[in-house]
Amino acid sequence: MIKNIYFDLDGTLIDSAPSIIEGLRITLTKYGYDIPDYGTLRKCVGPPFTYSFPNYLGIKDEDFKDAVATYRHYYDAENGCLNVDLFEGVEELLAALVKRGYCLFVCTSKPEPTAKKILEYLGVAKYFTEICGATLDAKINTKEQVIDLCFRRAPWHLKDETILIGDTKFDVDGAEAAGIDCIGVSWGFGSREEMLEHGALEVFDYPGEVLDYIESN
Numbered sequence: 001m002i003k004n005i006y007f008d009l010d011g012t013l014i015d016s017a018p019s020i021i022e023g024l025r026i027t028l029t030k031y032g033y034d035i036p037d038y039g040t041l042r043k044c045v046g047p048p049f050t051y052s053f054p055n056y057l058g059i060k061d062e063d064f065k066d067a068v069a070t071y072r073h074y075y076d077a078e079n080g081c082l083n084v085d086l087f088e089g090v091e092e093l094l095a096a097l098v099k100r101g102y103c104l105f106v107c108t109s110k111p112e113p114t115a116k117k118i119l120e121y122l123g124v125a126k127y128f129t130e131i132c133g134a135t136l137d138a139k140i141n142t143k144e145q146v147i148d149l150c151f152r153r154a155p156w157h158l159k160d161e162t163i164l165i166g167d168t169k170f171d172v173d174g175a176e177a178a179g180i181d182c183i184g185v186s187w188g189f190g191s192r193e194e195m196l197e198h199g200a201l202e203v204f205d206y207p208g209e210v211l212d213y214i215e216s217n
Contacts, residue, residue: 003102003157004104004161005105007164009133010167011045012166013119014086014090015087018084023071023075031066031067031070043189046189048134053067053068087188090207105154106130107132110134112133132153146174148178163175166188167184168188169195172199176199182199183210186205187206
């Protein structure tokens, strides 16, 4: 029986593509890198920078630390992170789950202070018992590490009563590595096929379908 639901943030709860892509363009321009096509930039929404910067953007090791700092200045200090919207139906889903007694956490590879700022700005932080994210020093960075952080903050949560909801293969892989199940949503930034190939139990197109699934399990 599902009792605890861990939500990914980017691509699952919020459409953060415009803000993230603008920050990436600013960063790449500053360091003299070519700006890739939109599809490649969009792939960077969700995965940690330790993966997306070298693999999708070709940022060199010697530029990585300064590039992250440049991006975060735009995203945090200049509040670029607030150029976001909730996906349609998400707040209704969160309210329905809380009303039915489920415990909701946010589990994101985005830095935790930024995640809290965004969710408070959007008025939905109130639905979550905990908002767990990456640390700025990258000691907690991957989805698996953030899931482990969630369980440390709620040691009474049992893994067979907990599910992750995400939109990319990175969510599915992180959940598997941490020992919990994952369901996918198709309205985000990942691929339905990849999520299923990596072991997502189901992939849903609408928040109402997510609610029906959780209530039936």
